[in-house]
Amino acid sequence: MTLKLGVLASGRGSNLQAVLDAIDAGRLDAQVVMVLSNRQDAPALERAALRGIPAVHLPPSEYPQRLDYDRKAAELLKSAGADTLLLAGYMRLITTALLDAFPGRIINIHPTLLPAFPGLHGHRQAIDYGVRFSGCTVHFVDEGLDSGPIILQAVVPVHPDDNEDTLAARILKEEHRILPEALQLLAEGRLRIEGRRVIIE
Ligand code: GRF
Numbered sequence: 194m195t196l197k198l199g200v201l202a203s204g205r206g207s208n209l210q211a212v213l214d215a216i217d218a219g220r221l222d223a224q225v226v227m228v229l230s231n232r233q234d235a236p237a238l239e240r241a242a243l244r245g246i247p248a249v250h251l252p253p254s255e256y257p258q259r260l261d262y263d264r265k266a267a268e269l270l271k272s273a274g275a276d277t278l279l280l281a282g283y284m285r286l287i288t289t290a291l292l293d294a295f296p297g298r299i300i301n302i303h304p305t306l307l308p309a310f311p312g313l314h315g316h317r318q319a320i321d322y323g324v325r326f327s328g329c330t331v332h333f334v335d336e337g338l339d340s341g342p343i344i345l346q347a348v349v350p351v352h353p354d355d356n357e358d359t360l361a362a363r364i365l366k367e368e369h370r371i372l373p374e375a376l377q378l379l380a381e382g383r384l385r386i387e388g389r390r391v392i393i394e
Pocket of ligand 1: 205206283365
């Protein structure tokens with residue numbers, strides 16, 4: 194079934210773009226019905242507006258309680274027709290107000306091989322730790338920080354002379370590949386969550 198995607202993004206929006214490109218190429222059966230950002234200057238909003246997708250800035254200053262903020266976000270996303278949410282570089286922790294409004298239908302992309310290096314600055318964490326491989330993870334979102342059941346991962350090497358930027362660029366390419374793939378699996382109804390595990394049917 195065609196996914197009606199609500200995308201939450203705080204920044205540049207290259208993953209949003211990868212999703213839009215996959216839709217255009219016929220690789221992803223989805224429609225982005227709204228892009229919502231906590232930051233007015235997020236380039237992701239501009240990318241959406243350019244395509245005529247409703248682009249909404251929801252200022253955190255107007256909703257000091259995170260629950261109230263997420264209640265409002267859920268209301269806006271629902272009224273746009275969203276049935277699935279994608280966190281694509283969304284730099285806020287979400288609350289039960291969003292989780293309960295879209296149960297089992299919220300997906301996040303994280304630039305490390307979870308459960309290693311959750312949270313901010315994943316690339317720096319990976320380099321500082323000295324891992325030889327890192328990568329990215331697409332997962333369902335639960336109440337924790339980058340902790341929900343894993344749908345897809347991709348692995349890249351970490352080179353001795355890598356810095357955050359070179360590693361991030363290598364990982365980003367893989368993010369843009371596996372994110373639309375994971376969403377397409379969801380669109381095809383092929384993902385089943387069993388405890389911590391996601392079964393791909
Ligand atoms: C990506 O690295 C994603 O994994 C992380 O935030 C970054 C967002 O990049 N959650 P973009 O805004 O999609 O370009």
